[in-house]
Amino acid sequence: MRIMKKALVIAVVMMTVPFLALAGEAITGQKAIENVYNRPAGDDMQSDLTMTLTNSRGQSRVRKMAQFSKDFGKIEKKIMFFKYPADVRGTSFMTWSYDEAGRDDDQRIYLPALKKVKRISSDSKSDYFMGSDFTYDDLGDRHPAEDIHKLLREEMIEGESCYVVESTPREDEYIYSKTVTWIIKDKWIDLKKSFYDEDGDHLKTLMVKKYENISGFWIITHSQMNNIQKKHTTDMQLSKVKVNSGIANRQFTERMMRRGVR
Amino acid sequence: MKKITLLVLAPLLLLLGGVPPAAAQSTTFTGYVRNYTAILLEGDQKYAILQDTLDLKIEHSRGKVDFKANPYINFFHNKETEIDLRQSYLDIMLDSADFRIGKQQIVWGKADGVFITDVISPKDLSEYLLPDFEEIRLGVQALKIDYYIGDHTIEFVWVPDFTPTKTPATDSIWYVKPEFSISPTYDYSKKEVPSNFGNSEIFLKFSAITSLIDFEIMAGSMWDDDPTMHINQSIDISTNQPVLRVTPEHHRLELVGGSFSTSIGGFVVRGESAFYNGKYFRSEDPALKDKVVEKGYTHSLLGLDFTIWNTRMSVQVIEQQIQDYDEQIVSDEKQDTVTILISRDFLRETLKLELFSYFDLNNAGSLLRPKMAYDLIDGFQILAGFNIFNGNKGNYGQYDGNDMVFAKVKYSF
Numbered sequence: 001m002r003i004m005k006k007a008l009v010i011a012v013v014m015m016t017v018p019f020l021a022l023a024g025e026a027i028t029g030q031k032a033i034e035n036v037y038n039r040p041a042g043d044d045m046q047s048d049l050t051m052t053l054t055n056s057r058g059q060s061r062v063r064k065m066a067q068f069s070k071d072f073g074k075i076e077k078k079i080m081f082f083k084y085p086a087d088v089r090g091t092s093f094m095t096w097s098y099d100e101a102g103r104d105d106d107q108r109i110y111l112p113a114l115k116k117v118k119r120i121s122s123d124s125k126s127d128y129f130m131g132s133d134f135t136y137d138d139l140g141d142r143h144p145a146e147d148i149h150k151l152l153r154e155e156m157i158e159g160e161s162c163y164v165v166e167s168t169p170r171e172d173e174y175i176y177s178k179t180v181t182w183i184i185k186d187k188w189i190d191l192k193k194s195f196y197d198e199d200g201d202h203l204k205t206l207m208v209k210k211y212e213n214i215s216g217f218w219i220i221t222h223s224q225m226n227n228i229q230k231k232h233t234t235d236m237q238l239s240k241v242k243v244n245s246g247i248a249n250r251q252f253t254e255r256m257m258r259r260g261v262r
Numbered sequence: 263m264k265k266i267t268l269l270v271l272a273p274l275l276l277l278l279g280g281v282p283p284a285a286a287q288s289t290t291f292t293g294y295v296r297n298y299t300a301i302l303l304e305g306d307q308k309y310a311i312l313q314d315t316l317d318l319k320i321e322h323s324r325g326k327v328d329f330k331a332n333p334y335i336n337f338f339h340n341k342e343t344e345i346d347l348r349q350s351y352l353d354i355m356l357d358s359a360d361f362r363i364g365k366q367q368i369v370w371g372k373a374d375g376v377f378i379t380d381v382i383s384p385k386d387l388s389e390y391l392l393p394d395f396e397e398i399r400l401g402v403q404a405l406k407i408d409y410y411i412g413d414h415t416i417e418f419v420w421v422p423d424f425t426p427t428k429t430p431a432t433d434s435i436w437y438v439k440p441e442f443s444i445s446p447t448y449d450y451s452k453k454e455v456p457s458n459f460g461n462s463e464i465f466l467k468f469s470a471i472t473s474l475i476d477f478e479i480m481a482g483s484m485w486d487d488d489p490t491m492h493i494n495q496s497i498d499i500s501t502n503q504p505v506l507r508v509t510p511e512h513h514r515l516e517l518v519g520g521s522f523s524t525s526i527g528g529f530v531v532r533g534e535s536a537f538y539n540g541k542y543f544r545s546e547d548p549a550l551k552d553k554v555v556e557k558g559y560t561h562s563l564l565g566l567d568f569t570i571w572n573t574r575m576s577v578q579v580i581e582q583q584i585q586d587y588d589e590q591i592v593s594d595e596k597q598d599t600v601t602i603l604i605s606r607d608f609l610r611e612t613l614k615l616e617l618f619s620y621f622d623l624n625n626a627g628s629l630l631r632p633k634m635a636y637d638l639i640d641g642f643q644i645l646a647g648f649n650i651f652n653g654n655k656g657n658y659g660q661y662d663g664n665d666m667v668f669a670k671v672k673y674s675f
Contacts (some may be wrong), residue, residue, distance in 0.1 A: 053610065061640055075473065086292060086639035087672040096473060106473060106525055113396045115369040119476050119523040121530050121569050131610030232610075254471055255360070255410055262323065 010154040012025070022044070029149035029165040030197075037144050042174040042243035044070040049238055053132055056231035063088075063130055066261040070247050074099045077252040092257040097140075103238070110257040117254045126175045128250050133234040135175065135203060135259040146170060160184045160191055187211075189217050203229055215243040265514075289613055293318040293675060302435070310435060310666045311389065312339035313390075317348070327355040338515060341431070349401045360408045365401040368419060370480060372532045375601060375618070377537050378561045379480050379519040382419055382465055384487045386428040390436045390661070393630075401426055414470040421463040424455040426512060427487040435664050441450065441539075445504035452492075453510045455485055466540035477522040480536075485512045490542035492552035499546040513530060515540045528568055532578075535562035549591035558585035576603040598623040599657075612637040620658060627653025641674040 048079070052062040064084035070077055075096050082091040090112035098106045101221040103114035104122040125137040155164050162182040169176065177200050189211055197203040210222035221238045250256065294317050300310040314337040321418025322329045332348040351364030375395070383399040391398065402421050409416045430436035455461050465482035489510035498505045506630040541559040565578040580599040587595040600623065605616040613636050620629045633647025646669045653659020 037670070087294075087643065089292060089670075098473070104525065104528065108476075113368060113394065115396075116371075117471075117476075118372075119525060119530050119532075121528050121567050122525065122576075127572070128610070131607075131612065176580075242343050249412075250410070253410070253413055253416065254469075255408070258564075 003056060017116055027151070027163065028143065029151035029163075029167070030194050032151065032163045032165050032183050032188075033144045033147070033149045033167065034182055036181075036190050037141060039188045040217055041219075042144070042215065044068070044247040045219075045241070045243050045244065046245065046247060047238040047241040049236065050132065051132055052233070052235040052237075055235045061085075061131075063132075068247055068251050070249070072249070072252075079252050079256065083261070090260055092260060094252065094257055108254075108257065110254075112166075115258075132236075133227045133230075133232055134236070137175075138206070147179075154185075155182065157182055157192060161186075162191060189220065196227070201229070203227065212241070214241050217243050219243065269607065287324045289320070289322045291318065291320055294672055295675075296672040298668070298670045300666045302663075303665040303667060304663050309339060310664065310668075315339065326354070327356045332539075347401065348396070349557025349585070358405075358410050360406075360410075361408040362404075367396070367399045368406065369399065370465075370478060370521075371534050372476075372478070372517075372523045373534045373563045373565065373580075374578065374603070375620075376534075376563055376578065376599075378534045378563060379478065379517075379521055381482065381484060381487070381517070381525050381536075382421065382463075384425050384427050387436070388428050388430050390430070399470065400428060405497065413472065414468065417465075417467040417469065419463075419465040420464065421465075421484075422459070423457045424461060424463060424485045424512070425454075425487075426485075426489070436661070438660060440508075441564055442493075442506055442508070444504060444506050446508040446615050448494070449507055449509040451509070453489060455512050461485070470494065475522055475524040477520065479520040481518045484514070484515050484517070486515050486541065487512075489574070490554055491544065492554055493544075494552060513540055513542055513556075530567040532565040532567065533563065535560065541584075543584060544592040545590045546592060547587075547588070550590075555588070555591065556589070557587070559583070560585065573604060573606040575605075577601070594624050596624075622653065622656040622658050625653055625659050627651070627656040627658040627662075629661075630656040643670075643672045643674075645670040 032203045045058050046066070046068045049065050049067055052064075053061045053063075062084060063082070065080050065082050067080045069079075076096055077094065077096050079092060079094045082088045082093070085156075089228065092110045094108045094113045095105050107122055108117050109120050110116070124141070126135055128135055129139055147169050148164045152164045153167050155162050163185055165183060166178055167181065168178045168181075175198065176195050177198055178196045180194045180196075181190050182197050183189070184191050189208065189209050191208075193206040197204070204225055204227040206223060208220050208223050208227045211218055211220045213219075219238070219241055221241060222235070224233060224235045282475070285577060294315075296315045296317070298311060298313040298315065302308045302310050310356045312534075317334040318332070319332045320329075320333075329352050331350040333350075334344075334346060334348055336344040338344075347365055349364075349366050351362050351366045352436045354361040355553050358580075361401065368382040369380055370382065373376075373380065375391070377385065382404070383402055385398050386400050387398075396660045402425050403423055404419055404421045463482065463484040465480065465484070467478055467480040469478040470476065489512050492509040492511055494509070495506045496505050496507070497503070516539045517536050519534070521532070521534035523530055523532040538561070540556060542556050545553055545555045548551075549554065560583045561580075562583075563580045565576060567574070567576045569575070578601040580601070582597040582599075584593065584595050585590060600621040602619045602621070603616070605614065607614050614635070616633050616635070618631045628651070629648060630650040630652070633645060635640055635643055635645040637643050646667070648665070648667050650665050651661040651663075654662055
């Protein structure tokens with residue numbers, strides 16, 4: 001369903017943009033963010049993820065996992081298998097995300113020491129993922145409707161022509177007071193994003209280090225989040241990326257959580 | 263057993279169509295080494311445990327067949343070294359079914375730290391409930407078949423040979439001497455369950471995960487892991503004194519049960535219940551020959567998990583109830599217990615503080631287990647905590663003198 005919606009939005013955008021251009025109308029901040037949100041990502045995807053956490057003393061910790069995701073219509077299922085470090089090897093984590101507005105994700109975890117799959121309470125979107133500099137919201141698809149978007153300017157960075165959009169949350173209690181995003185014009189990739197804390201101070205910056213066209217889809221394969229206040233960075237690198245490879249439905253079951261990645 | 267295993271394996275190997283010689287193979291060795299030291303807080307601060315462990319997990323896969331073994335060695339300061347296999351089994355994986363044959367730990371149910379439908383693997387209580395759950399469960403030799411229908415699973419388990427609970431040694435701080443009015447003699451002639459096909463244990467479970475609710479329904483025919491103490495009192499003709507003869511005997515139990523978990527807002531609600539038929543209880547009824555009576559018995563739990571202020575909380579309320587109760591039964595009709603877990607991570611998930619507590623509502627007893635775990639580097643953990651028993655009777659109060667501080671240093675590889 002989500003893919004259909006994305007396809008519909010893309011189709012609408014493709015049909016609409018030329019007319020807007022002809023009319024001489026500039027793109028809005030809202031539209032630019034929607035285009036990033038709706039950038040096609042395929043029906044399924046699998047990859048190995050390496051996450052490197054580096055502190056202010058230059059000490060690094062590495063987490064490695066294999067991840068699979070698939071769109072099942074009204075549900076998007078994602079499963080992660082932890083491979084490193086040794087004390088978390090064999091742990092798996094499955095998330096079911098729903099199209100329904102406001103419905104929390106279902107999350108289940110398999111811990112090899114307990115030998116059972118547990119349904120767990122859904123993480124807050126503001127929680128940090130595995131001790132990294134990314135919150136769950138940073139990693140997921142924050143819906144454009146949750147913020148007010150304003151196009152600030154157009155700017156060249158890293159040799160790419162970008163729209164610069166400022167987004168202010170509609171929610172009062174959100175962890176960021178605002179974000180500023182640099183969006184590559186022709187690819188709708190958010191190349192850079194600055195996050196500001198509740199006091200309005202610059203908190204962290206996300207930089208896309210590498211993106212690739214895989215099976216016709218733009219996939220970010222290396223990004224780095226730099227927490228300026230904590231002097232801590234997290235690198236996320238994807239490898240062995242496959243898009244639309246036809247992952248079987250049974251990959252997203254309790255059986256596979258127990259069996260692990262093979 | 264070997265013949266039966268071969269009979270089971272032969273059609274499986276046919277189904278597999280033979281394992282192709284060029285099938286991808288891999289062997290991995292993982293595990294941990296750990297030092298575990300605990301000191302009693304009362305008296306002359308004896309060591310409750312001084313243990314060094316090597317736990318090795320070996321996995322070899324070849325196509326649709328996996329072999330897993332988990333040997334371990336425990337060195338103790340005051341008792342013999344243990345060398346054993348926690349698990350050792352063969353997995354055969356077909357399109358819609360998995361077969362697991364060998365020594366294995368099997369875990370069912372949704373309860374945490376409470377054994378209701380989770381009854382296939384017996385418990386090692388030689389160190390009470392304090393070891394990690396992976397170490398409390400004893401592996402059983404079994405054949406387990408899982409048949410998958412989408413997100414639903416039908417699981418069948420056959421345990422050909424009975425394994426009882428491993429109880430504390432008589433010189434252990436966890437040993438509780440049975441109380442009798444006069445010193446008894448023991449007759450162990452019925453303690454063993456003869457190893458034959460008729461004495462097998464079988465279990466069946468249907469489980470499902472859905473967007474609304476995850477649930478399991480199970481049934482089993484098993485042996486009570488704990489023996490019933492049959493008590494025979496007579497008069498010794500030569501001395502004219504009363505004589506007490508105690509005969510421990512395991513009895514057959516039939517049980518049905520189920521469990522569920524579901525998400526409501528930011529909460530996870532869990533429940534689990536089982537009815538046991540054939541459970542024996544000690545009775546003071548003078549009309550009873552062996553001072554025991556057979557009654558139905560239920561064991562139920564309701565739990566709630568949630569996160570508040572970045573702190574994970576879990577509360578479980580547990581009730582054990584003897585059905586058709588009569589006042590001559592020594593045990594209470596109902597035994598109520600509450601468990602509370604509070605846990606929070608700090609320093610980017612390298613430091614974890616946790617408090618797990620059991621409260622015995624019948625006897626005003628409790629066990630409080632605060633602990634702190636710090637990952638010095640990835641895979642190298644230092645853990646320290648306390649086990650504090652309160653009360654003077656019941657499951658926890660009886661160990662009031664066993665309060666201890668403990669530390670574990672663990673390196674995983």
